[in-house]
Amino acid sequence: MTVPAAVVIVIHSYLPMFGLFIAFKNVNYIDGIWGSPWVGFDNFSFLFNSGSLWRITRNTVLYSLAFMSINLVLSVALALAVNELRNRFLAKFYQTFILMPYFLSMVVISYLVYAFLNPTQGFMNATVLERFGIDPVFWYSEKEYWPFILILVNAWQGVGMGAVIYIAAMAGIDPEYYEAAVLDGASKWRQIFHITLPTIQPVVIIMTILSMGSIFTADFGLFYQVPLDSGALYPTTDVVDTYVYRSLLELNDIGMSSAAAFMQSVLGFVMVLATNAVVRKINREQALF
Amino acid sequence: MKTRSRHWSQISPISNALLHMGFVALSLLFVLPVVLVFMVSVSDGDAILKNGYSFFPETFSLVAYEALFKDYSTIVGGYAVSIGITIAGTILSVLLMALFAYPISRGDYPFRAFFTFFLFFTMLFNGGMVSRYMVYTQVLDLKDSYMALILPLLIVPFNVIIMRTFFQSTIHPSLIDSARIDGAGEIRIFFRIVLPLSLPVLATMALFSTIAYWNDWFNALLYIDSEDKYPLQYLMRRVINDVQYLRNNITVAAQNPELMSKLPDQSLQMAMAIVGMGPILIVYPFFQKYFVKGLTVGAIKG
Numbered sequence: 001m002t003v004p005a006a007v008v009i010v011i012h013s014y015l016p017m018f019g020l021f022i023a024f025k026n027v028n029y030i031d032g033i034w035g036s037p038w039v040g041f042d043n044f045s046f047l048f049n050s051g052s053l054w055r056i057t058r059n060t061v062l063y064s065l066a067f068m069s070i071n072l073v074l075s076v077a078l079a080l081a082v083n084e085l086r087n088r089f090l091a092k093f094y095q096t097f098i099l100m101p102y103f104l105s106m107v108v109i110s111y112l113v114y115a116f117l118n119p120t121q122g123f124m125n126a127t128v129l130e131r132f133g134i135d136p137v138f139w140y141s142e143k144e145y146w147p148f149i150l151i152l153v154n155a156w157q158g159v160g161m162g163a164v165i166y167i168a169a170m171a172g173i174d175p176e177y178y179e180a181a182v183l184d185g186a187s188k189w190r191q192i193f194h195i196t197l198p199t200i201q202p203v204v205i206i207m208t209i210l211s212m213g214s215i216f217t218a219d220f221g222l223f224y225q226v227p228l229d230s231g232a233l234y235p236t237t238d239v240v241d242t243y244v245y246r247s248l249l250e251l252n253d254i255g256m257s258s259a260a261a262f263m264q265s266v267l268g269f270v271m272v273l274a275t276n277a278v279v280r281k282i283n284r285e286q287a288l289f
Numbered sequence: 290m291k292t293r294s295r296h297w298s299q300i301s302p303i304s305n306a307l308l309h310m311g312f313v314a315l316s317l318l319f320v321l322p323v324v325l326v327f328m329v330s331v332s333d334g335d336a337i338l339k340n341g342y343s344f345f346p347e348t349f350s351l352v353a354y355e356a357l358f359k360d361y362s363t364i365v366g367g368y369a370v371s372i373g374i375t376i377a378g379t380i381l382s383v384l385l386m387a388l389f390a391y392p393i394s395r396g397d398y399p400f401r402a403f404f405t406f407f408l409f410f411t412m413l414f415n416g417g418m419v420s421r422y423m424v425y426t427q428v429l430d431l432k433d434s435y436m437a438l439i440l441p442l443l444i445v446p447f448n449v450i451i452m453r454t455f456f457q458s459t460i461h462p463s464l465i466d467s468a469r470i471d472g473a474g475e476i477r478i479f480f481r482i483v484l485p486l487s488l489p490v491l492a493t494m495a496l497f498s499t500i501a502y503w504n505d506w507f508n509a510l511l512y513i514d515s516e517d518k519y520p521l522q523y524l525m526r527r528v529i530n531d532v533q534y535l536r537n538n539i540t541v542a543a544q545n546p547e548l549m550s551k552l553p554d555q556s557l558q559m560a561m562a563i564v565g566m567g568p569i570l571i572v573y574p575f576f577q578k579y580f581v582k583g584l585t586v587g588a589i590k591g
Contacts, residue, residue, distance in 0.1 A: 005389035008443050013411035019420025097316035103569050105504030107525045111562035112322040126341020261417030269414045
């Protein structure tokens with residue numbers, strides 16, 4: 001039974017692991033992957049000397065940390081709020097709207113963002129800023145706004161799904177805990193801090209460990225498609241994934257892109273192991289493995 | 290989901306009203322961008338030029354949609370590719386993931402630990418974009434094939450773990466034992482007993498797969514060269530990055546120069562977005578009731 005899926009996993013996930021050696025080769029299409037000469041760490045030194053490494057790594061890590069913390073806080077808060085709603089029908093109704101962005105593709109989201117930020121007709125420039133008499137902003141060429149825009153877009157898209165996971169965890173809490181707490185005179189806030197949050201903590205920890213593994217990985221669609229691949233924005237929007245993509249397919253620089261991808265995979269792996277080790281130290285039970 | 294009677298710990302009516310107001314505001318925040326895009330898509334070109342994008346279009350016009358759907362080769366072709374990939378991918382994906390998740394959910398499966406780790410390890414470590422691209426194009430020769438759109442999204446390790454957790458907690462071992470005593474083989478047990486009992490998780494996974502396939506444009510960006518194989522989302526990407534792309538590709542231009550001359554680029558773009566998100570937004574509320582039941586994230590330890 002396990003064989004068909006195992007074959008797919010081998011093809012899709014394990015074969016590329018062996019392909020990591022490409023980072024140590026000077027791949028050219030004439031000799032093919034196997035025949036190309038070994039170059040040791042040359043690809044890496046190119047990457048280090050290109051000056052891009054610092055920028056793309058800094059951007060990727062800072063965005064990942066911002067996304068993780070902001071989305072965690074917002075989705076737990078949202079889940080707590082949904083959990084307090086008495087009217088189950090309305091709760092479902094709100095959830096439907098809040099979850100909706102999660103089901104839109106990044107291409108569609110880039111259209112939504114464009115509808116607001118389009119320099120001439122966009123809602124921000126043509127309606128909002130004009131009303132306050134502020135000069136139009138050329139959003140797609142001014143890099144300093146993008147950290148905020150991307151964080152906002154990411155939260156807008158992701159908090160609904162995060163909240164659903166925590167709502168599912170909260171649904172499993174035995175009501176008797178709350179009953180006992182109320183008898184002891186615990187306020188709503190105390191119930192949240194002493195019952196609800198501790199109960200969902202394991203789920204929070206699992207989700208956090210898993211996302212630590214992708215701290216060097218960015219949502220390609222968000223960083224490539226939402227800023228419409230605008231070159232002027234690279235200083236604040238270029239991340240490892242967009243850089244790897246551009247060096248691979250637009251610049252055809254296989255060496256550089258495979259070195260960057262290699263660093264990304266290995267660092268991601270190390271991050272999961274490290275996070276898991278830290279969690280294990282604190283509480284063995286809650287570690288992932 | 291059972292309704293909880295928590296009258297003894299309920300928040301005050303005032304907090305409750307505030308909470309509802311907050312949620313109404315939040316719902317609007319999530320839905321208004323889509324409304325804006327829709328309004329632009331049905332706006333007249335001159336009004337857009339005069340006032341910019343607005344929630345209240347001065348004049349109503351369906352010319353953008355008319356142009357999109359008069360053209361068979363581009364939009365309808367993209368739709369066909371997307372629908373085909375989505376249906377084939379979803380069926381294959383749910384079946385393969387269930388076939389893998391079920392054995393590793395069974396305590397008496399001898400290779401359980403091995404296969405669980407085999408799956409789990411791919412969540413921790415991967416070869417990265419470049420070597421995957423090389424394997425797909427050089428080793429498997431999937432460049433410009435539909436398979437290159439289906440294969441990458443077939444097995445999602447996290448979803449397999451959700452399924453495994455569901456099987457573990459829902460399918461009681463004694464049920465399997467009694468079926469076996471009645472003479473049913475493993476395959477029969479799986480298709481006749483396990484799957485029918487697992488509809489919530491299967492529906493959730495089918496929804497996830499459908500959305501992943503429908504929304505995928507990245508794999509098309511990497512692997513697809515010929516225009517007749519572009520899925521809808523990739524086509525949309527081309528349109529927003531290059532408005533002229535659609536204009537040049539609309540065959541109706543030659544037959545109907547009058548329509549073409551009053552065709553507003555911007556409402557055309559936004560109509561494209563509406564056309565692209567339409568099916569998903571219509572489908573997903575129907576699946577929502579399965580979510581909370583199907584989505585309990587269990588421990589990953591095997």
